[in-house]
Amino acid sequence: MLARRGHYVCVLDGPRLTRDDREAEAIRRTNALARIGVRNTLLAGLSPESQAVMSARLPKGRTVEIRRNQLATIAAANGKRDAATLRWGSDRIGLGVLRAMYARQMIEFGDEVSHVQPVLSRSGHVVVCEAGEPLSEVIAANYAFALGAGLHIIDETDEVESQELLEAYYNIDTPGVIASVERNRIKSRLRELVGVVDLPEGGSLTFITRHLPFGAAFPERPSTHLFTYPDLGIAIVNGFAAEQEGRRGTNIAVLVDPEKVRAPEIEAATKLLPQRRVFVRGYRGAGASVRAISEMVDLFPYDLLIFATHCGDAPGWRWTYEFRDSEGLHRRLVVDVAIGVGHTDDEEMLRVMQFFRFHSLDGVNWNDPVAKTGLYVGTAIRDWAEFEKADALEPVHKEEIGRVMGSAVMKMWDHNYLPMPRALAAEGSPIIINNACVSWHELAGRFLFSNARAYIGTLFSVSDMEAEAVVVRLLDKYFGKPLPYALWAAQNSVYGAGGNRRPYVITGVYPQRLRVTREDVPARILSELSRGQNYWRERANSRRAHDSRSAKVLDEMATFYERETASFQARWFASKSLGKASTDR
Template identity: 25%
Template sequence: MNSVPTLNRQFFCIVNRKETVLAAVVASYIYSKTSYTPIFEMAGCTVAKNEKIDTSNQNSADSINEHGMSRARADETSVYINNALVALGSDAIENVIFVGLTPEQKSYLEFPSSTNIIEINDLDEVYFMLSSFESEEKQILPCREEQILEGLAVAQRNGWWLRVDVSADIIDLPSRLDGNRGIIVIEDDFSTSPVIAVHYASCVDADVQLVKKIDRNGKKDIEQLLLQWGQKEEIDEDKADAVLNEISEIVNNRIGLFDFSHYLYVTYFTVGIPYTLVTKNSIPSSYVHLQARPDFFIYRSILAENAQIVGSAVIFNPNFLIKNEINFVEKTLSDKNYDIKKIFGKNATERNLSMAIEYYPYDLFHICTHGGRAKGNIVELAFNDSLGNSHICEYAEVVGISLVPGDKLFRVNAKVFPLKLNGNPYSQEVYAASYPRTIGADLYNAAFRASVRQKKYLHKNVEINGSCYILCKDTIHQGMINNLANGEHPVIFNNSCFSWGEIALGFLNSGCRGYIGSLWNVGNSVAAAFANKFYENCFSMPVMNAIHLANPECDGTNSENTYIYWGLHFTSLKTAVSKIESKRNVCKSLFFNYRLWQSKSLSLQDRKIKESIKDILSWLLTELRNYKPRK
């Protein structure tokens, strides 16, 4: 059930996110029953890497522009791909496949000149380019484009190749109800992410259930329903029942008639539907977020499961909440030879949390504090776009401010949530059609640069939809994460309220391989009981199974079925070799990280970036100087 796939080094595939059909056909040719062939997706690019951008309309060099976000996203994907290649061993990769990539996308990718790159841009090229890698011909499965995911699942299950055929028979995707496998439920968002999900399901020999996606408005509806459901003790019973019925309808429209009792586990590939609230965690369950790089999430989960651990954990607790939870977690981790960094009380500042999350090496991060939707302001602002046109926007802003130790400077972290433009509800899709392409960037630039005098405050200190936070001793952390665990791929247990959604995305996008959060408010005693039961079992079985055993601790309370696990079914926590070895690993990693950032600082000219790196170096140096064996 929980065997971990190995990584196939014959092929390394990069696909255009929009080329769903072409990617699926290629996946049928490069699939291996004995290992997982890495497939990574690349979003569209509006500009090539070295193409000059007209910045004549920008107010300053660091303004957001219409191409800047596209270029930053492509650069980031390129770094992730290069890191993945290095981790596998670039010399060990036999073939790199580009599937439907545009010239702009390819401009961000760099490979050694000796790399065998196979470019496939058309369905007719797949057989010619890839069939020769097999010693014998395989059976061809004709498939209609609208059934390409069903076709891929059947083809990989039987070791066949796919061919697109408009006159093909309807494909039936039978379930194997033998009780010996898991099932993967996949929301089809018509990108290449579901292709990768089917590809992964075939690799772990799981059945596949395809369901319809939910749009952006539907996702917001779910978030609002969960907020109401979490407050069910404060509303009348009829309204609480109505809320649950709405959530149940969304879930049952997708999996209502499906019987999970024949399966060992289920993993949901979703943009945010809380299936287990309705299924009541009847079998071990996990989630993969379709908006948090599922391609890299699968890859790093497999990679990390077969890698050596640091033997390090961080516990964050600003108010010494639930001492028995913290004491039990600390004792359990100590018994497993982990070196434990404790960020407690007055030291549990936003800066220390942020630095520890991003630059401290760890395998597990346990957060015990308050969380949820942050409070902020609703603002109206008049601004001009890059073409000189006047607009009025309405947006929500959430700002956290903390003092930098030993300095007179303040750390400011701010988020902006556009609500209206010129009196109409803000929608990126609508404004892409009716406004200049720069409008989104212009709005954000105006919001971030506006002075207090320029803003008209419509509402102050109100809960902001879509916001999130982790409460620190001095202010809030809003989940804005650029790095994670000094390059490790840890498991995060955020045992705070409303911690499954937006706050989770920061960790998932940055490189964690497992994340535990809650759908709504959790009572302190229930949170402690769940955590204690989880840690009692998590070193003897996969994380998913330990969560399944801990869920009954919430039964009969307001927190029943509130815990959600973003992760794969086989992900586990390992016992460290020894405490001495764990301490040595932490010290080595801190020193390496310090030298790395020191080298980056010397090579940069940008003053703001150098100041940011100076703060990182200061924090790392303090950690190194204070580092000593912890009891």
């Protein structure tokens, strides 16, 4: 009803209020709406609680609850009664929505059989969306419409097979595996899962997928990826918002090199980015400690972040818990645990980040969807989380294991960094380039959930020469091109067009770029640091009386900003002239 050519209709799911971070769920949505400059918000189909939470946070007078009996009036006001109503079935609804948008029709869902034929592209771009999340199909249709794209809906991929294919990429460099043969096998299977796709000459692709890097199987076209769940709508908003007229560019870059691997790409970026008038801050060697990087990733205001280190699943422990849940049932929960460790101001205190992966519940493998169909979960997981949060439950058994799947830690100078950011870049929406080996599988989802607007990672290991060659092309020859195209062209140049060794995969909306805009960067950074200092100190003071643990965390955030503000003022405002892009080492 609201579709306009060349415009994106922003659709978000409601906040998941059963999560522990329910407040953050609402904040992430209002932040996304603010980024894209939304003037009016329509609330439709939300629970009364979600309705109340969102209404309380949105501007009064610009938030409207939409009921079914209002739809005809809205459609008429937007000129969408020119053609007969399109009747559609209850599946592949994204195809129906996009057809209706292109035809300026209303759509009504009923018992009809949905068409499976794709909607053809009008611009050369094609969107391929995996079924299984109906709202994601609607969002995919809106995304396709905004780009004049076609849309294919493919069958949902079996969960077990998805994990097997990702594991195959993860293990492609292990002894006994013929890497080129295995890459061809995976590529063939991915293409089978997608099926036949009409690829216009000179066209491009967006894959909206649950887990799989389908674009790696289509090297003949530039492609990008988005995840069907969670928060597909927010991810698209973050990407589109950054490319609107008048928005800042990627003016501030941070480079991270803990010197755990040879990183010539960092040296190249140190030279190339200032030539583009990008302000560069570097964390190298002992300066790239877990604490320094954890604080920077969350709190420093950057637009582009480049990592050069080793990434992989960490060793850890398998813990077994036995407890009685709130329904009175005896439960046996087995979880795998990995940790990241950082220093604090207290020499006798370390900050430990834990990663939990459920292994089994009551003897049933948690990662086997077939076995889980007969498992009664009830309140077991929620109760365990409450016990864990309150330190009220100890494991009855512990054993060491060689790998905690999905932990995806990154080696820093002192310890493993376990990326689980609360937010990124002082509530910003940056671009992340991660040259660490096998850094796409888990980290793409984590960084996008934390509001990265684009993430480039690897499916398997890359050499230092490859990393340098790809990064140099991204930051030099293809700077300013759409990022998916730039990455595709860079890999063509490094690996040869059509070759099967293409380790890099990008996630994020297609039309976004590395670009620079005129800005007094030091003044902007100082302003953001000062604002963060005041905000987090005020929040810490408000929590101190009733929640000392939370207040301590907020105090540490305020202290980071105080330290950075003083350092930045001394470095840039004491005696140096402003207005020039520089390297901050």
